[in-house]
Amino acid sequence: MLTSPSQPHTPSSERVTVKRLAARGVYDPEEIHGILDAGFICHVAFAVEGQPRVLPTAYVRVGDEVYLHGSPSNQMLRSLVASPEACVCVTHVDGLVLARSAFHHSINYRSVVLFGPAREVDDTERKLAALHALTNRIIPGRWNEVRTPNEAELKGTLVIAIRIAEASAKVRNAPPKDDEEDYALPVWAGVVPLSVVAAQPVRDPRLPPDIPQPAHVTAYLKNHEP
Numbered sequence: 001m002l003t004s005p006s007q008p009h010t011p012s013s014e015r016v017t018v019k020r021l022a023a024r025g026v027y028d029p030e031e032i033h034g035i036l037d038a039g040f041i042c043h044v045a046f047a048v049e050g051q052p053r054v055l056p057t058a059y060v061r062v063g064d065e066v067y068l069h070g071s072p073s074n075q076m077l078r079s080l081v082a083s084p085e086a087c088v089c090v091t092h093v094d095g096l097v098l099a100r101s102a103f104h105h106s107i108n109y110r111s112v113v114l115f116g117p118a119r120e121v122d123d124t125e126r127k128l129a130a131l132h133a134l135t136n137r138i139i140p141g142r143w144n145e146v147r148t149p150n151e152a153e154l155k156g157t158l159v160i161a162i163r164i165a166e167a168s169a170k171v172r173n174a175p176p177k178d179d180e181e182d183y184a185l186p187v188w189a190g191v192v193p194l195s196v197v198a199a200q201p202v203r204d205p206r207l208p209p210d211i212p213q214p215a216h217v218t219a220y221l222k223n224h225e226p
């Protein structure tokens, strides 16, 4: 289990202990959840016949679980359910850190690595709730405006839940850290912040002209202005 807020925020085991630049390690469940909730694409590690694989996929966190979905024949999802544990990583790149020396160039980031057992969500209500959360995680408010999955679509969708048994975050949010003697060099240094911004939506060519842009799309644009 993740350490509860009343306990000190220390790693729950050796395998989730950040070793290199350990001061960047974060074990506060609220901070870890915040980093997970700031994204919707993760990278999932799994093994196929003993060979390592990593694949990107969409996710949503609900409570102490992360939900993934896909085709019932999806090899990644099937192998996660068949394995004792899953390992998932989420990364946000917040800035390019340009130092005075090539060696000290870096990246400002927030990332999470989590471990836990995966199970198939086969209860229809829970499956729908997971798909609802997944859709609204990508763009809040979407689920209530679209046709919800019918029986065949639900049957054709595998949903799995990975319990966040253990997790760590690593965060860098700072200016460049140069060698003391390099601060005298006449080289520009600083951070180029990066963020996800939305451009103007492109209407589907088959959309009747009398259907206006919905409020949730306008709100999304406002929240993702350059």
Ligand SMILES: Cc1cc2nc3c(=O)[nH]c(=O)nc-3n(C[C@H](O)[C@H](O)[C@H](O)COP(=O)(O)OP(=O)(O)OC[C@H]3O[C@@H](n4cnc5c(N)ncnc54)[C@H](O)[C@@H]3O)c2cc1C
Pocket (backbone or CB within 6 Å): 014, 015, 016, 017, 018, 019, 020, 021, 091, 092, 093, 107, 109, 110, 111, 112, 113, 167, 168, 169, 170
């Ligand atoms: C955008 C980005 C770019 C990076 N670029 C580099 C790079 O170029 N070179 C480099 O050496 N490192 C880079 N890192 C850091 C890298 O992810 C590892 O933290 C680093 O390789 C050293 O890890 P370690 O030896 O302490 O961890 P390990 O001993 O390999 O891992 C132990 C445990 O620490 C935790 N952990 C380690 N790293 C992270 C992390 N990033 N987020 C959350 N938990 C973590 C996990 O629970 C892991 O199981 C980058 C990270 C990010 C997010």
